Amino acid sequence: MFRSLLFVPGNNPSMLQNADIFMCDAIIFDLEDSVNLDEKDNARNLVETYLLTTKELPKAVILRINPVNSELINDDLKLLETRRIDYVLLPKANKISLFVLDKILNDLENKFELKQTKVICLVEEAKAIIEVYDLAIHERVRGLLLGAEDLTSELEINRTISGEEILYARSKVIYAAISNKIIPIDTPFTDINDTEGLIKDCKKALNLGMKAKTAIHPSQLETINDIFSPSKEAIEWAKALLAKAKTLNKGAFQFEGKMIDRPIIEKAKKIIEKAKLFDLM
Amino acid sequence: MLNGVKRDIPKNLPRFISSDDFLNKSRRLIEKKKKQSKTVFFNSYDEVFDKLKIKDKQTLSFHHHLRNGDKVIQDVSKIIKKLGLKDLHFAPSSIFPSYTNMIDLIFNGNITNIHTNYLNGEVAKIISEGKLKGKLVMNTHGGRARAIESGDLGIDVAFIACPTVDKFGNGTGAIGKNACGTLGYCISDLEYAKKVVLVTDNLVGKLDSYQLNGEYVDGVLVVDSIGEAKGIVSGTTEITKDPVGLKIAKDCSSLLYELDLIKNNFSMQTGAGKTSLAVVNYVKDIMKKQNIIGEFASGGITKSYVDMLEEGLFKKLYDVQCFDLDAVKSFRKNKNHIAMSASEYGNPFVKNSIANKLDFVILGATEIDIDFNVNVTTDSIGYIIGGSGGHADIAKGAKVTIIISPLIKSRIPIIKEKVNTITTPGEDIDILITERGIAINPKRKDLIEKLKTTKIKIYDIKELLEKTHNLTGVPSKIKVSDDIIGYVEYRDGTYIDVLREVHNDYIR
Numbered sequence: 201m202f203r204s205l206l207f208v209p210g211n212n213p214s215m216l217q218n219a220d221i222f223m224c225d226a227i228i229f230d231l232e233d234s235v236n237l238d239e240k241d242n243a244r245n246l247v248e249t250y251l252l253t254t255k256e257l258p259k260a261v262i263l264r265i266n267p268v269n270s271e272l273i274n275d276d277l278k279l280l281e282t283r284r285i286d287y288v289l290l291p292k293a294n295k296i297s298l299f300v301l302d303k304i305l306n307d308l309e310n311k312f313e314l315k316q317t318k319v320i321c322l323v324e325e326a327k328a329i330i331e332v333y334d335l336a337i338h339e340r341v342r343g344l345l346l347g348a349e350d351l352t353s354e355l356e357i358n359r360t361i362s363g364e365e366i367l368y369a370r371s372k373v374i375y376a377a378i379s380n381k382i383i384p385i386d387t388p389f390t391d392i393n394d395t396e397g398l399i400k401d402c403k404k405a406l407n408l409g410m411k412a413k414t415a416i417h418p419s420q421l422e423t424i425n426d427i428f429s430p431s432k433e434a435i436e437w438a439k440a441l442l443a444k445a446k447t448l449n450k451g452a453f454q455f456e457g458k459m460i461d462r463p464i465i466e467k468a469k470k471i472i473e474k475a476k477l478f479d480l481m
Numbered sequence: 482m483l484n485g486v487k488r489d490i491p492k493n494l495p496r497f498i499s500s501d502d503f504l505n506k507s508r509r510l511i512e513k514k515k516k517q518s519k520t521v522f523f524n525s526y527d528e529v530f531d532k533l534k535i536k537d538k539q540t541l542s543f544h545h546h547l548r549n550g551d552k553v554i555q556d557v558s559k560i561i562k563k564l565g566l567k568d569l570h571f572a573p574s575s576i577f578p579s580y581t582n583m584i585d586l587i588f589n590g591n592i593t594n595i596h597t598n599y600l601n602g603e604v605a606k607i608i609s610e611g612k613l614k615g616k617l618v619m620n621t622h623g624g625r626a627r628a629i630e631s632g633d634l635g636i637d638v639a640f641i642a643c644p645t646v647d648k649f650g651n652g653t654g655a656i657g658k659n660a661c662g663t664l665g666y667c668i669s670d671l672e673y674a675k676k677v678v679l680v681t682d683n684l685v686g687k688l689d690s691y692q693l694n695g696e697y698v699d700g701v702l703v704v705d706s707i708g709e710a711k712g713i714v715s716g717t718t719e720i721t722k723d724p725v726g727l728k729i730a731k732d733c734s735s736l737l738y739e740l741d742l743i744k745n746n747f748s749m750q751t752g753a754g755k756t757s758l759a760v761v762n763y764v765k766d767i768m769k770k771q772n773i774i775g776e777f778a779s780g781g782i783t784k785s786y787v788d789m790l791e792e793g794l795f796k797k798l799y800d801v802q803c804f805d806l807d808a809v810k811s812f813r814k815n816k817n818h819i820a821m822s823a824s825e826y827g828n829p830f831v832k833n834s835i836a837n838k839l840d841f842v843i844l845g846a847t848e849i850d851i852d853f854n855v856n857v858t859t860d861s862i863g864y865i866i867g868g869s870g871g872h873a874d875i876a877k878g879a880k881v882t883i884i885i886s887p888l889i890k891s892r893i894p895i896i897k898e899k900v901n902t903i904t905t906p907g908e909d910i911d912i913l914i915t916e917r918g919i920a921i922n923p924k925r926k927d928l929i930e931k932l933k934t935t936k937i938k939i940y941d942i943k944e945l946l947e948k949t950h951n952l953t954g955v956p957s958k959i960k961v962s963d964d965i966i967g968y969v970e971y972r973d974g975t976y977i978d979v980l981r982e983v984h985n986d987y988i989r
Contacts, residue, residue, distance in 0.1 A: 223728065
């Protein structure tokens with residue numbers, strides 16, 4: 201379960217060194233888009249050295265590999281041998297690329313006796329939006345991350361603050377993820393100086409059903425965490441409701457003037473689960 | 482002989498005992514000067530030197546309110562070179578990189594001793610390398626005022642750059658083409674120097690309000706330019722984007738909140754750096770959300786505090802030195818933006834000094850050691866890169882003193898077993914906030930107790946040292962020369978540390 205995931209370019213040593221101190225729930229060490237071709241080996245070496253030598257890792261480690269049809273993929277996935285990577289982020293995910301990745305991972309896991317590698321699919325192509333449910337049902341896949349920049353580029357449309365152009369894509373990702381009990385993760389907000397815009401974008405994504413958002417700069421994390429965390433009021437409401445449910449031990453009852461039944465109790469339980477996980481209680 | 486912070490101080494010099502030791506002494510004050518005649522107007526620096534009979538071995542003082550924009554100290558240095566005066570004692574409140582005309586004077590023995598609060602740039606470099614023939618004494622802003630008022634630092638002639646002067650010799654920094662705002666650092670010089678010359682580039686008929694009283698002024702010199710007010714800008718108007726700085730600022734604001742330090746009528750002071758500004762912004766958010774109105778903020782004042790005053794978040798600003806032009810403008814227009822002298826700010830013998838009224842201060846450090854001693858004077862190889870300024874004054878005065886710093890700066894750990902130079906004693910430092918954890922001085926049991934029930938994790942400072950060494954390795958020990966080039970003088974006039982010449986291996 202995440203609220204915030206921060207992209208860190210693999211070739212940025214100072215960001216790597218401080219990866220454990222940022223206020224995010226996961227770090228995405230990027231070997232793909234933020235790293236130029238002539239820096240790929242350097243970035244991979246730096247990330248590997250960091251993973252092998254650091255004493256304090258971030259809460260969760262995600263590795264964004266290069267596309268499976270690139271020559272870089274095998275070297276990228278060798279980093280799994282460090283046994284310190286929690287998820288692989290598959291760029292340009294679609295049914296074929298996920299199939300190929302699954303096959304490579306099976307071979308690696310057998311050869312090096314690794315446990316099953318969890319995958320987050322980066323949904324950033326029109327084809328992927330159509331196939332997103334098939335990605336979500338794959339046993340390795342634990343999350344779907346919408347990549348709106350590549351998607352809108354392919355569609356030849358402009359990104360806007362209101363985000364209407366990605367409403368369909370966001371919704372597809374959310375419904376595919378939620379219906380398969382995995383996490384939908386929202387696309388990053390790319391203007392790091394526009395805090396108001398970030399707030400609006402987070403709220404929009406949250407209200408549609410996104411459960412987390414990626415950040416491209418640490419300065420975005422506080423806003424993202426605030427918006428994707430249960431509020432103090434929600435936590436208090438959930439605590440009181442669950443306390444009453446425990447006392448009454450009934451399937452349905454009244455609470456604060458409203459009828460409460462199983463779905464509401466489940467919602468309250470999720471709030472408490474998140475609050476505990478994110479150290480809000 | 483070892484002093485109270487275990488530094489070896491040469492015999493016969495006053496040794497620091499503790500930051501409270503001044504309480505065992507009574508305040509010494511020499512008489513304020515009495516002007517013998519009416520204010521004289523000079524035509525040139527040459528005439529000033531001639532009429533005031535400035536000669537070898539005298540002490541000349543200056544203030545640094547124009548900071549890197551100051552031309553007065555530059556022009557006086559030129560005249561000294563021309564006249565060939567020798568063995569002068571310079572006592573500017575600070576020395577900035579732009580004061581380049583001092584360099585030749587130091588090499589040639591025109592200036593042989595210096596008394597200042599802060600030192601940076603080429604002058605600092607050559608002094609660090611042993612080029613000053615006499616000694617450098619680095620004291621604090623409050624300590625300098627104390628030294629002048631007690632006669633410990635006798636001043637023969639004070640050259641006071643003053644943006645506007647009237648025909649009666651009264652002066653103000655609030656107006657004029659080079660307005661720099663408050664003139665707090667030169668008030669002691671004005672009142673206690675044997676001779677006082679105001680140097681201005683804006684002469685007016687009569688000032689209705691002024692900070693410098695013409696009663697103390699012997700002469701006025703009108704020049705084309707006293708400098709460039711744009712050069713006064715210190716600090717920044719931008720909040721840090723540095724993720725490490727942001728993390729520190731956020732943790733600092735959480736800690737202030739948990740310690741219940743942000744409440745109605747509270748008072749605070751911070752530095753002018755980007756991380757400090759981020760802290761101020763977080764504090765501002767808390768104040769707005771909780772409808773809190775603070776009593777005052779103080780220090781070198783920046784735009785961020787001016788904005789808070791204008792928004793009604795603080796009732797007053799006490800300003801010893803404007804750090805930017807927004808602060809200058811505010812000082813000119815807002816009656817609640819109040820000038821204070823260095824003595825009113827941080828003189829240990831001024832009981833109700835602003836420093837003593839502060840609830841908390843947030844300061845930086847170049848190094849901090851496991852006894853919480855702080856160095857803001859020298860860098861990791863011994864070059865002078867700053868000085869106390871008001872650091873030691875407000876660290877002593879404030880109820881809670883917080884140091885904010887990344888654990889590593891340019892690959893160098895800031896926590897040391899022992900700092901190279903002690904500027905502020907550890908007994909006056911309460912909390913260290915870094916990006917990887919917070920340490921509290923064990924003597925502040927009250928703070929530790931208060932934080933026990935919160936989610937804020939407290940580390941032993943030695944644990945933070947270990948964390949740093951895990952990242953950087955253990956740095957090799959710095960080599961130091963045996964030659965003493967000067968002293969760090971604590972605010973009470975005792976010596977807290979010595980300054981040694983940079984070792985030959987590090988000369989660059």
